[in-house]
Amino acid sequence: MDIIQLLEVLKPAKDVVTVQIASQKDPLTPWFDLAKAVLPAAATAFVAWRAMNRSHRQFEITSTRQAAEFDKNLAQQTKALRVQTQIATEIEIKKEECRNVRDTCAQYLSLALESNRYKNDFDLASEYILKGNTQFIEKRNVAHENYLESSRKTLSARMLLMTYLNPETSPSFFESIKNVDTSxxxxAPNFGGVVGKCLAECRMYIEKKQAEISTIATE
Structure with a gap:
């Protein structure tokens, strides 16, 4: 008869107190339980950290590459803009030079023709006076004053026109201006022809500059 049956005989089952005798646990059991609880969380955290670290490195690499590409593109755009600005500036300078040469040459030749007319009036009046016609004295004096004033303006326009020209690159144009002044x-009896030659040289000069502008614009 075992101890339980003995107790049943001695005392009713409802009043029996059962005592569970637990065997002594392994001292490492708490550490195993802790490890079971901590390791999965630690493993998850480690995997997340590795993923975040890799993502961060990839982000840095991508950011560095994008920054380098941006700097490169910016440098190329800046260089292209600088070149375009230089070309536009050079074109505008040549256009301005053409306008100045055309306007100044037209003013010079107009004043030269005016001066020539006043000079002819002066010479004609002087001839009449030499023939004894004194009534032309006043006309001669007026023509002389007009000629001096017109000559002063002609000289000023001529000097301004010369500043736009290079005798080495535009020798024929330069020479035609000198011929107008000399005539x-x-x-000279053929003063109109000399003026026409100078005007033609001016036109060829402007056409040359316009061709240079077209070449620059298509480069």
Missing amino acids: LVSS
Whole structure:
């Protein structure tokens, strides 16, 4: 008869107190339980940290590459803009030069023709006076004053026109201007033809500059 049956005989089952005798646990059991609880969480955290670290490194690499590409593109755009600005500036300078040469040459030749007319009036009045017609004295004096004033303006326009020209690159144009001045002083009979030659040289000069502008614009 075992101890339980003995107790049943001695005392009713409802009043029996059962005592569970637990065997002594392994001292490492708490550490195993802790490890079971901590290791999965630690493993998850480690995996998340590795993923975040890798993502961060990839982000840095991508950011560095994008920054380098941005700097490169910015440098290229800046260089292209600088070149375009230089080209636009050079074109505008040549256009301005053409306008200045055209306007100044037209003013110079207009004043030269005016001076030539006043000089002819002066010479004609002087001839009449030499023939004894004194009524032309006043006309001669007026023509002389007009000629001096017009000559002063002609000289000023001529000097301004010369500042736009290079005798080495535009020798024929330069020479035609000198011929106008010489013909005006010497009262050359073909003064109109000399003026026309200078005007033609001016036109060729402007056409040359316009061709240079077209070449620059298509480069």
